[in-house]
Amino acid sequence: MFLQAHQLRQVLVLALMVVIALVLMVVIALMALVMKVVIALVVLVLMMRSKIRINTMFMLNIELVI
Secondary structure (H helix, E strand, C coil): CCHHHHHHHHHHHHHHHHHHHHHHHHHHHHHHHHHHHHHHHHHHHHHHHHCCCHHHHHHHHHHHCC
16 A cells, blocks of 8 residues: 555656646746747837837847847
């Protein structure tokens, strides 16, 4: 009985670790997506505000590299 309980605990710990890893991956992906959206919005605002197109093109190139 003790062996079964111990094995069950190990399986539960493994399952918990897998779930945590998946959640972390999803959170990281969402953060990357949000960062790209924020960068794109900043670039758009700068393009609207400033008359200088060189800076905005430079920033767009940086965003594409990232």
